[in-house]
Amino acid sequence: MKKSLIWALAAIMLLSVALAGCNSNSDGGDGDKSKEQTLIFGRGGDSVGLDPATVTDGESFKVIKNVYDTLVEYGEQDTNVNPALAEEWDVAEDGLTYTFTLREGVKFHNGEDFNAEAVVKNFERWMTSGDSGKFAYYASMFGGFKGDEGHVIKSVEAKDDYTVEFKLNRPQAPFLKNLAMTPFSIAAPGEFDKIETEPVGTGPFKFVDWKRNDRITLEKNEEYWKEGLPKLDKVIFRAIPDNSNRLNALKTGEIHLMDGVNPSDVAEIDENADLKTFFRPSMNVGYLGFNTQMEPFNDKKVRQALNHAVDKEALIKAFYEGQAEPAKNPMPPVIDGYNDDVEAYPFDLEKAKQLLAEAGYPDGFKTELWAMPVPRPYMPDGKKAAEAIAANFAKIGVDAEIVSYEWGTYLEKAQKGEAPMFLLGWTGDNGDADNFLYTLLDKDTIDSNNYSRFANDELHEILVKAQSTPDKEKRAELYKEAQVILHEEAPWVPLVHSKPALAGLKTVEGFQPHPTGSDKLTNVSLK
Amino acid sequence: MFAYTIRRILMLVPVLIGMSLIVFFLIRAIPGDPAQIILGQQASKEAVAQLRDTLGLDEPWYVQYFIYMKDLLTGDLGNSIRTHAPISEEIWPYFAATLELSLFAMFIAVVIGVNAGIISAWFQNSWFDYVAMLLALIGVSMPIFWLGLMEQWAFAVEFRWFPTSGRESILNPVDSITNLYIIDTIIQGRFDQLQTVLRHLTLPGLALATIPMAIIARMTRSSMLEVMRSDYIRTARAKGLRMFWVVYKHSLKNAFIPVLTVIGLQMGLLLGGAILTETIFSWPGIGRYIYDAIGFRDYPVIQSGILVVALVFVTINLLVDLLYAAIDPRIKYQ
Numbered sequence: 001m002k003k004s005l006i007w008a009l010a011a012i013m014l015l016s017v018a019l020a021g022c023n024s025n026s027d028g029g030d031g032d033k034s035k036e037q038t039l040i041f042g043r044g045g046d047s048v049g050l051d052p053a054t055v056t057d058g059e060s061f062k063v064i065k066n067v068y069d070t071l072v073e074y075g076e077q078d079t080n081v082n083p084a085l086a087e088e089w090d091v092a093e094d095g096l097t098y099t100f101t102l103r104e105g106v107k108f109h110n111g112e113d114f115n116a117e118a119v120v121k122n123f124e125r126w127m128t129s130g131d132s133g134k135f136a137y138y139a140s141m142f143g144g145f146k147g148d149e150g151h152v153i154k155s156v157e158a159k160d161d162y163t164v165e166f167k168l169n170r171p172q173a174p175f176l177k178n179l180a181m182t183p184f185s186i187a188a189p190g191e192f193d194k195i196e197t198e199p200v201g202t203g204p205f206k207f208v209d210w211k212r213n214d215r216i217t218l219e220k221n222e223e224y225w226k227e228g229l230p231k232l233d234k235v236i237f238r239a240i241p242d243n244s245n246r247l248n249a250l251k252t253g254e255i256h257l258m259d260g261v262n263p264s265d266v267a268e269i270d271e272n273a274d275l276k277t278f279f280r281p282s283m284n285v286g287y288l289g290f291n292t293q294m295e296p297f298n299d300k301k302v303r304q305a306l307n308h309a310v311d312k313e314a315l316i317k318a319f320y321e322g323q324a325e326p327a328k329n330p331m332p333p334v335i336d337g338y339n340d341d342v343e344a345y346p347f348d349l350e351k352a353k354q355l356l357a358e359a360g361y362p363d364g365f366k367t368e369l370w371a372m373p374v375p376r377p378y379m380p381d382g383k384k385a386a387e388a389i390a391a392n393f394a395k396i397g398v399d400a401e402i403v404s405y406e407w408g409t410y411l412e413k414a415q416k417g418e419a420p421m422f423l424l425g426w427t428g429d430n431g432d433a434d435n436f437l438y439t440l441l442d443k444d445t446i447d448s449n450n451y452s453r454f455a456n457d458e459l460h461e462i463l464v465k466a467q468s469t470p471d472k473e474k475r476a477e478l479y480k481e482a483q484v485i486l487h488e489e490a491p492w493v494p495l496v497h498s499k500p501a502l503a504g505l506k507t508v509e510g511f512q513p514h515p516t517g518s519d520k521l522t523n524v525s526l527k
Numbered sequence: 528m529f530a531y532t533i534r535r536i537l538m539l540v541p542v543l544i545g546m547s548l549i550v551f552f553l554i555r556a557i558p559g560d561p562a563q564i565i566l567g568q569q570a571s572k573e574a575v576a577q578l579r580d581t582l583g584l585d586e587p588w589y590v591q592y593f594i595y596m597k598d599l600l601t602g603d604l605g606n607s608i609r610t611h612a613p614i615s616e617e618i619w620p621y622f623a624a625t626l627e628l629s630l631f632a633m634f635i636a637v638v639i640g641v642n643a644g645i646i647s648a649w650f651q652n653s654w655f656d657y658v659a660m661l662l663a664l665i666g667v668s669m670p671i672f673w674l675g676l677m678e679q680w681a682f683a684v685e686f687r688w689f690p691t692s693g694r695e696s697i698l699n700p701v702d703s704i705t706n707l708y709i710i711d712t713i714i715q716g717r718f719d720q721l722q723t724v725l726r727h728l729t730l731p732g733l734a735l736a737t738i739p740m741a742i743i744a745r746m747t748r749s750s751m752l753e754v755m756r757s758d759y760i761r762t763a764r765a766k767g768l769r770m771f772w773v774v775y776k777h778s779l780k781n782a783f784i785p786v787l788t789v790i791g792l793q794m795g796l797l798l799g800g801a802i803l804t805e806t807i808f809s810w811p812g813i814g815r816y817i818y819d820a821i822g823f824r825d826y827p828v829i830q831s832g833i834l835v836v837a838l839v840f841v842t843i844n845l846l847v848d849l850l851y852a853a854i855d856p857r858i859k860y861q
Contacts, residue, residue, distance in 0.1 A: 038698060040697060045819075046819075048565075048609055048610065049610065049611075056565070056566055056567040056570065057567060131577060131581075132570075132571060132573050132574035132577050133562065133566065133574050133575070133576075133577035133578030133579075133580075133581055134577075134578075134581075136566045136567075136570045136571070136574045139571060139573070139574055140570065140571055140574070144573075196611065197612075211620075211811070212610070212617065212620070212621075212811070213621070213811040213815060213816060213819070214693070214694075214809075214811040215697060236697055238693070238697065238809075239809065240692055240693075240809040241806050241809060241815070242806055242807055242809075244676070245676075245679065245691065245692060245806075245807055245808070245809065248679055248680065248683060248684050248691045248692075249691045249692055249809075251684050252683055252684055252687060252690070252691055254690055254691055254692070254693070254697075405558075406557070406559070407822070408557075408558070408559030408560075408563075408564050408822070408824055409557065409558040409559045411559075411563070411564075412558050412559050412560060412563060413558065415563075447572060448570075448571060448572060
């Protein structure tokens with residue numbers, strides 16, 4: 001009995017192997033057999049959750065952005081604010097009242113009506129929770145929760161079915177830009193309990209199912225409010241962790257689009273007749289930070305000296321394959337308020353030596369340079385970049401030992417100020433200067449994102465003033481001023497603004513990568 | 528035999544408790560705060576503190592361990608910090624994916640490895656012996672990561688015989704019942720799907736099978752050589768029995784005990800150690816599940832995931848020990 005069972009099992013296995021071997025169709029991929037337009041998007045990791053307000057990671061937002069809409073939305077490839085669920089809006093003179101007129105006739109995927117009540121319920125869910133561990137983005141963009149001292153939104157009220165009025169406690173210049181962020185997508189109020197795993201929004205695609213660590217399937221929302229859109233019938237987000245593996249899957253047509261292309265693979269993709277590359281407009285900065293509270297980096301001259309000792313062009317050529325531009329400010333040029341008049345520190349080792357001598361280190365010093373262990377769009381290979389930078393530092397007598405930790409450890413230690421010099425970067429959330437300069441370099445954000453632990457009162461005053469200056473021109477002037485201070489004080493060596501590469505089959509049409517890093521696939525189709 | 532089995536099972540308890548303690552402390556010894564990692568670089572300090580509180584990470588370690596053990600005893604593996612889902616529900620699909628891949632790989636390894644070992648011993652010092660043992664030596668020392676990528680490049684990208692990654696055709700997905708797709712497709716009579724499932728299994732299965740195959744071949748060969756020199760084999764041959772039966776029946780049975788040990792150990796290793804293969808071929812298995820959890824400092828998943836793998840490992844070892852007696856009547860447990 002037992003034996004016959006074993007034999008039967010063995011026979012099944014053998015048959016299986018035989019079957020697997022004799023495959024007839026030559027297309028190694030999964031071959032598109034249906035006439036439906038299904039697009040498979042390959043990415044490096046799975047989503048964490050699908051409730052827009054509770055997640056913080058890019059992989060989650062990529063899917064969420066296609067299931068939900070926001071009141072206002074960013075332009076195709078910029079972060080200007082355009083109508084979406086709100087058709088128009090009116091801002092009071094004092095910047096304290098925003099009145100939105102909502103689009104009529106929009107329905108959530110479950111059939112619920114989208115109206116003013118739904119908007120109020122979404123905001124109330126976030127505002128009144130008081131749980132900054134759960135609604136982290138809300139707390140950080142709108143200054144905490146109802147009752148907190150810094151809370152921006154005083155009240156959200158439905159004036160009638162399709163009019164919502166926001167009253168603010170204090171003017172917030174980037175208020176509309178914040179509303180366009182994916183975390184503030186409007187979800188169906190009846191489904192709040194379920195949307196973490198079964199999202200229900202008004203967006204171009206409806207959620208179908210989710211196989212953890214593998215894929216998320218969405219299908220066309222036939223009643224989408226944008227006439228004739230979306231073009232695709234189905235979108236599947238598939239997690240393929242390894243970059244070269246993902247590219248292999250693209251070459252065989254198992255996926256149609258992928259992000260996270262190694263810069264070194266771009267040339268090969270361009271030569272392949274079936275593939276094409278896309279570049280995401282840059283909204284990031286990769287930098288080398290100094291711990292400004294630690295000797296010798298508490299001396300401005302030392303920081304300036306090292307600014308002269310980094311050859312950015314060489315870095316870009318070697319590690320970004322040219323898909324980046326050298327940075328001179330802590331924020332990228334696409335952002336309002338960018339100061340193009342700032343003159344970059346030229347690569348000049350003599351000048352660097354001279355500045356070091358003035359600072360009292362004619363023979364240089366010994367220190368550590370921390371290198372990121374993981375590739376990020378703004379830093380495809382932290383360790384190699386660190387080696388190249390350290391080689392130039394050695395020429396001026398600065399002996400920098402390269403140190404690296406696992407990513408979680410790296411961030412924690414660097415945040416605590418344990419790193420004398422470190423590589424890091426930032427991708428903007430909402431395309432606003434505040435999200436770079438205040439978030440990364442204000443004295444308020446030490447122990448958070450100000451890894452340089454840079455504290456400057458003059459800068460602080462400017463940045464806080466800019467936060468509540470609604471006038472666009474005046475605000476831009478303030479940020480330009482801030483960049484002059486930052487250039488002079490040099491808490492960082494701003495390295496690059498990179499244009500992360502994506503790749504797709506030639507049959508993919510209408511795909512325009514968005515600078516925020518998550519793309520709405522509404523206009524995409526397959527030839 | 529029964530008493531022995533019970534005793535062995537009871538002995539697993541301290542092993543597993545020790546295991547859980549080690550894992551519990553090791554993962555807490557790595558710096559990196561789960562709350563900070565979940566919330567990302569953007570998060571404020573208050574947010575992190577609040578989440579730590581929600582997750583119970585501020586409790587002293589012994590309280591955390593005690594709560595964990597108490598939950599374990601009621602069969603509750605805890606909830607994932609990242610996905611909030613109960614691990615006992617979440618873990619099975621991953622485990623099944625790994626189990627299917629490991630069994631498939633082990634099947635290839637045993638069929639090819641054992642036969643190669645036998646033939647090498649039978650025709651010792653023949654060209655077959657030399658070639659097979661050279662290949663086995665290469666196999667043992669082969670970096671799986673490299674082999675997997677080469678396989679993928681050659682058979683998936685260049686020749687397009689097999690898909691590069693995944694478990695099934697995404698456009699024609701399997702309705703999972705047991706999550707073991709070979710069985711699921713057979714139950715449902717979906718032989719078209721069975722074929723795609725097998726094609727997806729082939730490349731990762733081969734990559735994973737390489738090392739055990741080589742080890743099994745070498746072990747079988749040396750074990751067979753020893754047995755074939757013994758008196759009873761000489762007698763059998765003198766009696767005029769056909770060589771095939773002498774080798775496959777009389778010798779193999781006695782030579783198989785050490786091979787079985789190796790198979791058991793390798794199977795355990797495959798189940799826990801398929802991380803590299805799972806990463807290259809995007810196989811949604813338990814290795815990747817735990818590996819990802821480490822990146823996110825998802826303590827409950829790491830603890831419970833490793834515990835499950837450890838449990839399977841020791842269980843397989845126990846089964847192997849019990850199998851000895853079934854194969855060789857001279858072995859008796861008391």
